[in-house]
Amino acid sequence: MFPDDIQRLAASVIAAASTRGWTVATAESCTGGLVAGALTAVAGSSAVVDRGFVTYSNAAKSEMLGVPAETVEAHGAVSEPVARAMAGGARVTAGVDLAVSITGIAGPGGGSAEKPVGLVHFACAGPEGLEHAARRFGDIGREQVRLESVRVALGLLLAACEAA
Template identity: 50%
Template sequence: METLLARMVAALQAKHWMLTTAESCTGGAIAKACTDLAGSSVWFERGFVTYSNESKQEMLGVPAATLAEYGAVSEAVTAAMATGALLHSRAQVAVSVSGIAGPGGGTTTKPVGMVCFGWAAQDGKVRTATQYFDGDREAVRYQAVQYALQGVLQMLAD
């Protein structure tokens, strides 16, 4: 994780960009990983923890219709979360995450370990992905943080 963070920080600083996060199932763990680093205020702008559907709508502008049609754990919602985080911050790149960390809450179509991601950049580029992680709640969340940060690094490289 340290090497991944170091590479991401170097890429952010090379572009003079700041990062914002919009998190649901990770509960702020991405923001914590970032702000655990001394000097992160240079490249980390803010984090949103939007666990409820209402907070996704109020804080990030996720349309109620998108939540109703696709559900909170969907790429459509994480795309809207990432875009909303950019619009409600001064950052140039955003990452969002929503998933089912467990142990309960899973369904046949959205099992425990399913996590959706969104990344958005100031140039209008938006990417999404869905991953299925194994393990208990903590393991799913840890893997989600790593995957989210790798995606930020990819957005910065594009």
């Protein structure tokens, strides 16, 4: 279902988190659950993956993850503060060791000069703190933006596991 490199990354995340006895949650907007899908495609993932939140709307981000509406209003859904709040909210709400969030503009529409198509913000909340990353993939097509976002999110999860 997923490209080989994504399958390998997901398997590495599951193995690393399992070794540490950690549980994981995802909070996804533009990827619509693809990160959770990649993780749960791995045999044995049920020992690690607790849940995935698909929070496509601003209301869902607030209701499910506790992202303050004021944060969304002040910075927009595709922003560092919202990505950080999503990851932190997922970690607390799910009661897991590690959570990753993704919020972006996959396209083809919806972009602006300030926030172009292909801009994606990520955050990873874990025992070592909260990491943020932003990527500007460019207008490479909706499917590619989403797949690249899965790669980055899995990479953040793996890095968090390896840092501990």
